[in-house]
Amino acid sequence: MAFPTETVYGLGGDARERAAIDRIFIAKGRPADHPLIVHIASAALLEDWATDIPNAALRLADAFWPGPLTMILRRNAKVLDAVTGGQDTIGLRVPSHPVAQALLRAFGDGIAAPSANRFGHVSPTTAAHVLAELSDSVDLILDGGACEVGIESTIVDLSSRHPRILRPGHLGRDAVETVLGVGLDDDVGDAPRVSGALASHYAPRTPVRLLETSSLERLWREESKVRRIGVIALETRDDRGVDWRGLSADPTAYAKALYAQLRALDERKLDLILIELPPPTRVWEAVRDRLTRAAGRG
Numbered sequence: 001m002a003f004p005t006e007t008v009y010g011l012g013g014d015a016r017e018r019a020a021i022d023r024i025f026i027a028k029g030r031p032a033d034h035p036l037i038v039h040i041a042s043a044a045l046l047e048d049w050a051t052d053i054p055n056a057a058l059r060l061a062d063a064f065w066p067g068p069l070t071m072i073l074r075r076n077a078k079v080l081d082a083v084t085g086g087q088d089t090i091g092l093r094v095p096s097h098p099v100a101q102a103l104l105r106a107f108g109d110g111i112a113a114p115s116a117n118r119f120g121h122v123s124p125t126t127a128a129h130v131l132a133e134l135s136d137s138v139d140l141i142l143d144g145g146a147c148e149v150g151i152e153s154t155i156v157d158l159s160s161r162h163p164r165i166l167r168p169g170h171l172g173r174d175a176v177e178t179v180l181g182v183g184l185d186d187d188v189g190d191a192p193r194v195s196g197a198l199a200s201h202y203a204p205r206t207p208v209r210l211l212e213t214s215s216l217e218r219l220w221r222e223e224s225k226v227r228r229i230g231v232i233a234l235e236t237r238d239d240r241g242v243d244w245r246g247l248s249a250d251p252t253a254y255a256k257a258l259y260a261q262l263r264a265l266d267e268r269k270l271d272l273i274l275i276e277l278p279p280p281t282r283v284w285e286a287v288r289d290r291l292t293r294a295a296g297r298g
């Protein structure tokens with residue numbers, strides 16, 4: 001069943017049930033060696049899934065759960081190989097969305113859930129997005145409205161000596177570092193497999209090109225003469241027509257709107273989507289990461 005979380009909608013199944021896990025992989029068209037995140041109701045259930053849990057993980061759980069943080073920990077022996085893609089680690093997350101919380105509490109155990117989209121495509125942030133993409137393969141969609149955060153959780157790997165961020169998210173690097181009291185490694189070179197780390201991911205079907213603010217206007221004018229162009233810019237300009245979408249100059253509001261706007265432009269069957277790159281600062285790290293992957297040049 002698909003359900004809302006504060007980040008994006010998930011495609012959930014009983015994490016202890018092999019048949020449910022298999023159906024998730026088939027519905028997504030996802031390679032079997034890409035691990036799933038297991039969602040739990042609270043940190044009290046950590047030991048049902050993980051072992052050798054470092055103190056740092058407990059501190060992060062305390063500070064940020066429930067919320068948009070996924071932790072990679074050493075898995076325990078009871079965890080199905082199908083969930084972890086055969087790796088000796090597991091991704092765990094306690095979502096804060098009230099519907100996700102109610103579901104997890106009623107269920108009482110872990111729910112494995114990737115984002116509820118086809119492999120490599122844009123994650124869904126409304127129930128309608130899930131319905132449009134996966135209606136044939138889900139039994140039920142819980143509609144909890146539009147997701148508050150809008151991009152996927154921050155993934156912090158705590159399974160080896162040096163904590164590191166595998167996927168930036170709404171929960172920023174600074175906040176994580178403050179709680180850990182150490183700087184984070186961001187070298188993902190030998191990291192475990194993360195499908196979100198593939199160059200082309202979170203991508204619409206229409207080609208995407210990223211641009212600095214200074215060249216956006218000129219390129220849009222030139223290209224619009226010969227092709228159907230969509231634009232995702234930081235700010236709105238009402239005189240530019242429906243294919244020019246201004247999101248926000250605030251990273252939180254921008255992230256919340258991004259995937260819905262990408263999907264909306266994708267439906268307009270344009271030749272190209274131009275995206276204005278937000279500044280290369282830490283507050284924009286997660287958004288820039290997703291934009292780079294949407295453009296397929298991660």
Ligand code: TXA
Nearest residue numbers: 007010035036089090091114115152153192194195196
């Ligand atoms: O916000 C989110 O995290 C959403 C909602 C539904 O919770 N879920 C989500 O799941 O984004 P998914 O499967 O689309 O992305 C999870 C990422 C994948 O790139 C996966 O490879 C990585 O987490 N992952 C899961 N378990 C892992 C592990 N043991 N080691 C390294 N990466 C892992």
Ligand code: MG
Nearest residue numbers: 114115116123
């Ligand atoms: Mg995903």
